Amino acid sequence: MTSFRHETLGSKIDRSKVIKFEFDGRIVSGFEGDTIASALLANGVRLVGRSFKYHRPRGVWGMGSEEPNALVDVLIDGKSTPNLKATTIKAREGMVVRSVNVSPSAAKDRYRFMDLFNRFIPAGFYYKTFMALGWDRWEPMIRKMAGLGRIDANNQPPVDSPQINAECDVLVIGTGPAGLAAAKAAAEGGQKVWLIDEAQDLGGSLRWRGGTIDGKDWPEYAALSKEAVLKAGGKILLDTTLWGAFDQHMFAAWQRFTSSPDLHWRIRAKKTILAAGAIERPLWFANNDLPGVMSAEAAMHYLVCYGIVPGTDILIGTANDLTYPIAQAFGNAGVNVTLIDQRQSGPELQGVRHAYGVKLTSAEGHNGVTGATVDGEYVSTDAILVSGGYTPTVHLWCQSGGKLDWQPEIDGLVPRPGTSDMIVVGAANGTYALNAALKEGHAAGGGRGRAPKSVLKQNPAIEPVRPDPDLKGRQWIDMQNDVTLKDVSLAASEGFQSVEHLKRYTTLGMATDQGRTSNFAGLAAMSAITGKSIPETGTTTYRPPFQPVPLVTISGRRRGDLFNPLKRLVLEDAHRSEGARFREYGGWLRPSVYGVGDETTLAQEEAMIARSNVGIFDASPLGKLEVIGPKAGELLDFTGYVRMSTLKPGRARYGFMLAESGIVYDDGVVLRLDENRFIVSASSSHVDGVRWKLEDGRQDRLGGKGVYIHDMTSAWTTLTVTGPKASELIAGAGIELPALTHMSVSETKFEGRPLRIARISFTGDKSFELSVPSLHAENLRNRLSGALAQFGGKWIGLEAVMIMRAEKGYILIGKDTDGLTMPHDLGWAGPREKRTDEYIGKRSLFTPEGKSNTRKQLVGFETLDNNPLVTGSHLVPVDGDRRSLGYVTSSYFSNTLKRPIALGLLENGTGRIGQVIGCFNNGEIRMAKVIGPCALDPEGVRLNG
Template sequence: MTSRRIEGPSTSPRELRFSFDGKALTGREGDTVASALLANGVRIVGRSFKYHRPRGIFGAWTEEPNAVVDVALDGVHTPNVRATTQSLAEGMEVRSVNTGAGAEKDRNALIDRFGQFLPAGFYYKTFLWPDWHMFEPRIRAMAGLGRLDPATEPPADCPLISAHCDLLVVGAGPAGLAAARSGVAGGKRVMLVDDQDRPGGSLLHREAAIDGRHGTEWAETMTRDLASAGHTIIANTTAFGIYDHNLVALWQRRPEAPDALWHVRAKQVVLATGAIERPLVFPDNDRPGVMSAEAALVYLRRHGILVGERIVLATNNDKAHAVAVALREAGASVVVADTRQSAQTGADVRSGARIESVHGTGGVKAVIVGGERIEADCLLVSGGLTPTVHLFCQAGGKLRFDESIAAFVPRDPLPGIVVAGAANGRFALSEVLAEGHRAGGGGGEVPKADAQDESYGIEAAWPAPAGKARQWVDFQNDVTVKDIELAARENFRSVEHLKRYTTLGMATDQGKTSNMNGLAAMAAITGRTIAETGTTTYRPPFVPVPFTVVAGRRRGEFFNPVRRLALENEHRASGAVFREYGGWLRPAWYGSGPGADEVAREARQARETAGILDGSPLGKIEVIGPDAGALVDYNSYQTISTLKPGRIRYGFMLTESGVIYDDGVVSKVSDEHYVVSCSSGHVPGVVARLEEWRQDRFDRSRVFIHNSTPQWATLTATGPRSRDLVAALSLGIDLSDEALPHMGFADGSFAGGPARVARVSFTGDRSYEVSVPSSRAKALNDAIQEAGRTLEAVALGSEALLMLRAEKGYIIAGKDTDGTTMPHDLGITGPRDKRKGEFVGKRSLFTENAVREDRPQGVGLTAPDGAPPLPTGTHAIETAGGRRRSIGFVTSSYISPSLGRPIALALVERGLSRMGEEIEFFHLGRTMRATIAPVCAFDPEGARING
């Protein structure tokens, strides 16, 4: 390819210095990396993913499959950037990817010589023997495209912007501008977004006149009028995904500020996303110098670059002929090879002509057309236009095949989404403008194209199977027609199977230039029509979006903010050592001694006198309304609504697969008011779950969810003297067992505000949870600590609480259960066997997997006298034929200060039926033994609850 810059006016843009693979080059302001490389005559910009074949620039924008590069600028390294969309900047360092020393001399190019032995799926079959792990390190080292720079840590400063509008128009080409104008005329608030740096779309490189103005002038006028009327126009912004309820995600590239992520909800969305020119498929069609004809026109008209001096243009439609005219006017010689027999012939046009082969390994040197060798330095291809329907399909849209344009177009309309212009298969300018006008609401007058539309006149030219030479369908993923034939022979005929077996249209490309040719090839091979063959699924994002944009400012505590107790300063003053539990920073233990000693001291003292624990993070989720009981029952394993007001019930929440999600208690205030108290780390999840089922299954006007966890501080008193401790607070509550029994609650007052006392125990001792508004947390803490001094109460950290719970066999969901544990695995079968109503997860409790006899079940463990505690995570094993097999693992393990011996909880296969059986454990090369026992090791009669 002998590409060169065509000199423009004397006021040329300023020069920019950059480098490519270490070589110093210059470009101009306004260049992309691709246009600058073309201006410098760079032919090979990268190597193909699989075979390391030399590849040149094919496209001019997001459709580019070859020119993926790594970019470094001002100390920030960005991998896998499309050279066609990356603006050039002073001092930019650009490196080719998937290469060794560089694109020109790749040491892995030898792989291509063995291409016939490396068809689609070869790695699935080749590296099974003797062991995949022998080959894995080297294969993984060669995989991927660009490389991350570990030293690069981009700043976390990309904002998230949320917006609403009446009409969101995606694409500022003629259809999008017409839609925006008609929307404004109809009184709508309009937002117009486009991924280019200026509006116009095809008008920026195709000759056109609209309403008496040149196409570019008309686009600038429309944009100026929209902005002056107060509507939002965002350039350099890609709509990369449409999600539930028509949430449109935008990536805005801002030259003078960090990029931004937009979340836009609009009453109406117009997708005016245009179309992509697809390649023609013939032998060696991936040579450097083979380029999209439309891209060549873009480089000529927008960047002043002539992509070749001696050009062959291969096409099957009328639109490509305008490209030939423009290139000739710029000084190139152009021979058109038109596959249509009906094409007009002439000295520079060959009708009924197909490309038979391309010569030149490092770039195009000659092209064989109909047996004629034509010397050339560039081969342009135009196989027709494929509507850009990715966003439409992401929103759930279905497609139909339109024979007249040889492409898939949107089939049925979607609520709130309209597709217009080339994205809808309309390629004549007058039709594009009229359809865009209707899509925007039809306000005002329809824009008029002044000149007669050029025709499209396409005749499909699909890949021809059974050829001897390799014909490339997917440039980015190195997929050939032979690969598709192989997939069909091995019965991977579904388009989704084809995609995964061959990698056709996968990854960052999402089939932009390859899908139509790939589907057509599979249709021809299997004797089906293209419509019968169908399409693959387009997934967001439409283009790769930087992680920095998606993450925004969510880094460190912004990513996972540590939640802090209202009494944190008071705990620190008391000598607390803090750790994170369920996202909350909580006291693990108190004191300056060794942690294990302090934890044992707290646990022992709490059993003897009283312990004071800050339980503020425990969930306090209020469910209110006439259907509150029904919602709580539906989300619980146990029935809750049968409680009397003022009483509490312990229970589980299950996932839809029947697995224990959370355990906690629910308090019934009245028939229309319940308080769900879940574990600290599950509060957001339980709120979301309750809200999901509220919206999905219940009348939203009859039940409401409110998370009041942050509004209340809770201090728990536990132990034999806990009632005396709470009585000293003067809460105005009768604390007798008759008035306030275990699993009951009562309301009182404290310091002039409300207070609630719930008699719930997670230690096995008499316990009281005292909750007051968070603003009175310090006053409550001062009062309870003062009372505790005379009663020899101890401050209780989370580690001691976990130990006390384990002594009683009280599980921690997610610690003493895993992602498969169901209630009957813990011996709790009543609701499953007797409950009549529906609840979340009920069906799954009766599946074949759920009723297996060898399921892991929750048990306790007793170590032999004098043995050390079993390490948490230790595997229970069975040994047969000299091979160990895991049959479970230890979930919690402690040396109980109350019992004076080790205790443990575990999940063991058939554990509930193996009580008293001694089993073997294995950990880090050491074998141990323990006896399966009931989970409750301390006070199994439960006498201390009311003691």
């Protein structure tokens, strides 16, 4: 009573190799070459899944990525992938296949009662019903009952999907007759051709419809085409989905493999020929979604390639000539078949029962077809093959910006020439006659001479078929998303008449098949209801992907640690051996604290030791941009807020870099090593940005002359020794320390190798930055580390440094400043007032905004209790209208000062020093006194001592 395997037919299967796999708990046996769908059909499995919303029984409808019903979860090699189309996946030994949206199995689904309630749950039902009491309440239940495949959370696919960029002269999409002819012609003209097809074999519709080309059977022609492509240096990718057309003629392709990771291609083509074929439309009658109702084209494909006979008593319904060869093929195979044509006449048929002018109005049966109603009479049948015409596959054409024209002769929308520079040939162009398709392909490939010829010169007649609103029963428009003709009518009557609205209201065409078989029916139905023509009704927008592509394929290796790789310190291992714990700081992986225990406690201890004795931290990520040349000073003057050309060799100066908007982009110290050599110590996370601003100035302002910029950041390692005993520790480590005052620098030697010592401080204590080429970093580290114990010192992490710099009121750009902060907001008004030369950002400092007296300025806070303020707390007036005057940017407890410290940006902050302000957080207001930013050693005794 159901489908079975023909005794001899099946060009693609190897009957000597049996394959066994599991489907919903039962063992299914197929042959090498089978797809999951063909193997299931060969075993008489018709019920392969349940529908999305109503849990209707569903069977295999199509043959490729247009399949709306046969969705399965596949587990193979321990890897589970949800929502695969059974029609596109090769059957493999030992695979476990599970139907979707069922519990426990498609046949015994416990939610099948849902279909009984269909009249109560039309389109928009969930939106209308479950919003009132709160969607959150209902969502978990609805999600459980609706939906498709299940994701296996334990399956974390490895980072193994390579991505390759490629270029070719001619990209041919589709290997049917038109594609083969185009590829052959282009390759014979010396072009590098890439020929791509979603199927596993060349030939397109020739594989089942057959054909003679230039007097030979078609496989010979396919072989010639393949040979020509390979000979000209081209490539053939099968089992490959070209899923998207992008700017500049770039196409994304997903190539599938069974034993190695899938490949993702980004192909740039000089010329693109689209030969993607056409997809058969269903017929619309009551229960047209029952298992056993199948695309006639797909049925012929299963018969010829896999030897599948869909039933013992087959009914074929059509209104076009293209179905006749299909009926003939079944007749020739000795199958019991009847063709009924809605038209009054059709082509000839040999030995096949047929009737004209009769219409199929319903399919009968519970879990599969057992009969049909034809012209009001019941007929017995166990398989209904249907054809409602064809829809050219124009997705990529439309993705690339192409428009469509209505062509009544084929009852379809075809590419409008000149609206995209892709060339469309064959069935995708509405050219269904084999001879004409070959001719189009040949011409598109730039073929010279006579085009390939075929004896098949049929000019198929296609009569339009539409869903019939007067017919009783439910007619399925979109099988995957459970949209019926009534849902379309409902959408129209509720005002959702535009196809884009129709799609979103009913979910028509939104499923994983993207409406391959349903979009046309939907728009045709809407056009019938509204009385507008199909071109007026239009189509929804075509967007990538053409069919679902695994996200791992698209992301490739950019996942996990490789998604945004961190920069690593040369001394990372050495820090780990000291017990360092690492965190990300501005793109670098750096020690946060050293040792075991609570991070905050450890940071406080480290800060105390550095304050009382000495600490060392790794400051290597600090920018080391060398600016070299006679115009170096001029460049730094223009790109910086603080003049550097007046700096004396051997000295250091703190400065800012502004954007042209006047906003502080970065701060840092500039060292002048000699007349023509500076080092810009940009903030760790801004090194690249500062480098580009310097390069911009160098190339645009100075014409690239008189100065070079060299980024030495990761080539040198910097260890900072800070604390009252810093000098002693360095001496104790056996390193000769030149006499340096605060803000000066010296180049010296260490073990005969270059060593740069800069006396600069980010902690407020006497500090020396010791920099060596990273090759010698280990030696320097060992020396300094070896002397630590003797002076009661310790390695300190970034958390301790953060506390110390905040005590001193030293800022971090982006933390203590925001996108509105100008240098005079930070207490650096000098250059703004005094500089007469040009510098980046200058003009913006004098706009009404720059001159406003309500600017947010950097201040410090003293709390009235012993608890630190919460970073991010808004600053509000103590009385009067509550509004935000700014916010707390940094807040810590200072063990050195024995009180909490905080920095913040406050409107007219300098003018409020000494006042009390409210700090609003989570509904609570705490009082704090506004003070200057520098809480520790404002006189600089520690720095200069």
